Amino acid sequence: MNREELINAIVAKYEAIGENPDTYLEGLLHSQLMNYWDYIQVDTLLSLQKPRTPFADEEIFIIYHQVTELVLKLIMHEIKQITGSAQPTEAEIIERVTRANRYTTMLITSFAVMKDGMDYDDYNTFRLSLAPASGFQSAQFRYIELRCTRLENLVNATGKERLPANPSTEDYFEHIYWKDAGLNRKTGKKTLTLRQFEEKYLESFVELANEMRGETLEEKVARIENPSDELLKKLKYFDKFYNIEWPKTHLNTAKHYLDAKGEEKAATGGSEWKKYLHPMYQQRKFFPEIYTAEELEHWGKD
Numbered sequence: 001m002n003r004e005e006l007i008n009a010i011v012a013k014y015e016a017i018g019e020n021p022d023t024y025l026e027g028l029l030h031s032q033l034m035n036y037w038d039y040i041q042v043d044t045l046l047s048l049q050k051p052r053t054p055f056a057d058e059e060i061f062i063i064y065h066q067v068t069e070l071v072l073k074l075i076m077h078e079i080k081q082i083t084g085s086a087q088p089t090e091a092e093i094i095e096r097v098t099r100a101n102r103y104t105t106m107l108i109t110s111f112a113v114m115k116d117g118m119d120y121d122d123y124n125t126f127r128l129s130l131a132p133a134s135g136f137q138s139a140q141f142r143y144i145e146l147r148c149t150r151l152e153n154l155v156n157a158t159g160k161e162r163l164p165a166n167p168s169t170e171d172y173f174e175h176i177y178w179k180d181a182g183l184n185r186k187t188g189k190k191t192l193t194l195r196q197f198e199e200k201y202l203e204s205f206v207e208l209a210n211e212m213r214g215e216t217l218e219e220k221v222a223r224i225e226n227p228s229d230e231l232l233k234k235l236k237y238f239d240k241f242y243n244i245e246w247p248k249t250h251l252n253t254a255k256h257y258l259d260a261k262g263e264e265k266a267a268t269g270g271s272e273w274k275k276y277l278h279p280m281y282q283q284r285k286f287f288p289e290i291y292t293a294e295e296l297e298h299w300g301k302d
């Protein structure tokens with residue numbers, strides 16, 4: 001477009017909405033030029049790291065959790081594009097799941113920042129000041145699950161035995177795998193970490209699960225006729241990265257700090273973490289229909 005065509009297009013844009021183009025053209029004369037720090041909100045971003053103890057490595061712990069939340073936001077962004085579309089094409093799903101895979105790989109390959117990048121004794125001291133907070137309380141982690149798959153895929157085999165016939169959304173949440181982190185099913189007692197988490201987010205989880213009925217990524221995929229090998233491969237990668245590889249990398253880090261010498265220290269969130277965090281027990285799968293019985297049988301096992 002040359003300059004005259006550009007100006008004509010701008011004039012046409014404002015006339016089309018009944019506005020006087022001159023007002024907007026004159027406004028351009030006075031508007032501020034963009035700069036990096038305002039656009040990226042650098043000052044705000046860098047003001048959000050607030051350690052609670054004097055240990056230098058606590059800042060690494062905070063920043064890396066924040067980085068993870070941002071990367072989870074990137075994954076969510078892609079999944080939302082799929083679940084928000086009436087029926088995305090196979091090519092659109094492949095593209096977006098490939099992006100989600102790239103982001104999830106970032107989370108897996110960077111986790112050494114936690115495992116090898118903090119002083120062991122300092123970590124084990126400052127973490128005690130952070131109880132009962134736990135990464136378990138990351139809501140984005142659960143929102144992604146709820147957008148990706150039907151609720152029944154978030155209930156493991158023992159949970160399924162407890163479910164009533166024709167379970168409601170609330171029934172599923174009673175037996176969802178992550179309750180095992182903080183609910184003692186014999187006494188009915190819940191850890192403070194779980195109580196806090198449910199008080200803050202359970203309502204929004206139930207709301208999102210209801211909104212997603214029939215619209216999850218899993219269900220959008222199921223409507224693709226004769227899915228290509230490429231699509232199936234990308235979906236399997238996503239399931240493997242998000243539901244097996246990241247949990248294993250994370251669990252190995254927990255073992256490194258809490259159980260290096262078999263001492264099985266208590267987690268800040270109070271879970272029976274060694275069992276709870278293992279993908280073999282969680283059995284969280286986004287696309288169970290695309291696997292063979294044998295693949296399902298070996299889910300999360302080494």
Ligand code: HEM
Pocket residue numbers: 064065068069114115133134135136137138141178181247250253254257258267268269270271272273277282
């Ligand atoms: C030294 C680093 C870390 C250790 C030792 C650790 C340890 C644990 C433990 C023991 C749990 C079980 C719940 C509890 O009782 O607290 C847990 C849960 C969890 N943590 Fe971490 N964590 C670490 C870093 C992170 C980071 C960086 C994130 C990123 C946000 C994170 C996200 C999560 C999530 C999402 C869960 C729940 C997992 C699930 O339900 O499958 N953790 N963590």
